[in-house]
Amino acid sequence: MSLPSTELEGPPAFEPWGRYPKYNARIVPLHWRGDFPAVTDKIHDSALPVGMGRSYGDVCLLKDGILLLTTGMNRLIDFDPETGLLTAEAGITLAQILDFAVPKGFFLPVTPGTKYVTLGGAIANDIHGKNHHVAGTFGCHITRFELVRSDGSRMICSPTENPDYYAATIGGLGLTGVITWATLQMKPIVSRLIDYEGIQFHGIDEFLDLTEQSKNIEYTVSWVDVTSTGKNFARGVFMQGDHSSKRDELKPSPKPKLVFPFDAPGFALNSLSVSMFNTVFFHKQIHKRVVALQDYEPFFYPLDKVLHWNRMYGKSGLLQFQYVIPWEHAKEGTAAILREVAKSGLASFLAVLKAFGDVPSPGMMSFPKPGITLALDFPIKPEKSFPLFARLADMTREFGGRLYPAKDAAMTAAQYQAFYPQWQRFARFRDPMLTSSFWERVTGDQPSI
């Protein structure tokens, strides 16, 4: 199988984080809440609102269409230090929110593994974090937002106002309209520090035991070695933490200084270098248990320290694969998929394992549900990665799970429609002007790769 041709000359104007696929598109920036739909008055192409391009695949792409870049629409609108309710324009990044809120003693209610995503993008993908088991998804903490449709109509959406559009827009991949502002329920903190504990585990049973023991701890996540087999199969480090309750100085974060400077050559990442990395990571934690006080930056955003770290994967880019499998089959499904990945010999640096909790998301199309989720990174090797992805997606489906659109560039229309059987109900809320390359791919309008 070869990469599909995209007839692209020169680098694309907008790339997803996985740098695949690469499509032409025209960028139209939105700077003000009144810009849309006026800026597209004389344009008849389809459009898609986008933010920081941190989703891995084509949910943030629209081949030969218009990308409405929202990052200039990043103003604060209101903040109430009594209630912690923050209202801001949708193009603000979580990093900008933290810069403002942390010195005032407030933190994000839910954060993903990077702070370089927009508020609008966090809603549209209904992102989750290390506290899913206690806090649910990001959408659970969005009390209201404004949705602007291409016909110029403006809707306030909340659980009680336009509740159907509220549900469709959370996790709605930017297809229901442009979110201009949103209100987020922040949570109080008294310190930047996290009471951290790292615990080695061997095998999924030990992981599940640790998960059970830590269900009252706010943040839990595990790194798992997917290159080892035999007695080291599914070894990993279980990481947990709570915001420190000891009062401490609440300074803003320093700006990151490291930038991955060039595209690494394709041979830089191979199975040997990755398994060495994994062994070092595992044994870096020499003791079975490590307890520490850690700043929230390295705890939540270890990779944000190096801007453009995705260049490590070279120009051809990377693919992510993230599933959730419900508890009924979570253990056998995870073991089977880990074995399949180890057998394939396709390297994965970061394999992140977590148990989702049962807090329901308000989103109609949200990805998380109770069970085990695993996220894997792969460098793109067309001959091998796509067949492996097809196998893993089929296995996920057999175990009753589903894949995360924000991480995907490969699932077929049939797989998507099995994962999200409610997609036709959702399609009724889509704005007729808005679409994405992902949506065209998984609803069968375009041939799948």
Added chain:
Amino acid sequence: MSATPQNATPRRILVLGATSGIAEATCRIWASQGASLFLVARNAEKLAAVAADLKVRGASYVGTAVADLDDTDSHPALLAHAVNSLAGMDIAYLAHGILGDQISAEQDFNTAAQIVHTNFMAPVSLLTWLSNYCVQRRSGVLAVLSSVAGDRGRKSNYVYGSSKAGLSAFLAGLRNRIDREGVTVLTIKPGPTRTAMTAGMPKSEKFADVDAVAESIVKAIDGRKDELYVPFQWLPIMFVVRSIPERIFKKLNL
């Protein structure tokens, strides 16, 4: 960043063209330091959005006036009202301006005249009032956005460039006159910066980050500098550009 101590009197800053990208980014820094701001811009809706943001970020006071600064007759009343609202003025920041359409300006004098009026005539009117206000009090900073494009006329934007060249020359002369009266005049020459004005221009992703530009401007004002090229590499670049002999320069495609 030199933050004003919380107990000090907040600095009083008048911002003309407050919804421009560079001005807004600069005001965010001042707001987080607790400054008092008076904002003037043409579009009421945009001005309200910017004012709300600055208030949330910690500005001690945010006053606004909707005005078209092309209307020079209205300047004295507008400026008097602004200075009254702020109960004085420590810094005036002139940030309004238009890029204009070079191609159309080559054919149509009215387009060219509009660019020159907005970027040169209007600031001259504002600065005449403001400089005399500051001289009377023997204090104040007048920080004005000019452009590297004013350092030498180029075929791609010489109408805009010449309006900024005129402005830079006016500021140099004004500084020469009033620096000895205790008034600082800062000429700010930003290179291409990612803002709404430059959105969609080719290679705009390579332009300077607006927050970094704003931080340099705040520092230059605090340091009472005379001239600021920002980012700093534009200083040697423009030195070279100015040094090229005209007989060679006229053949270049710049």
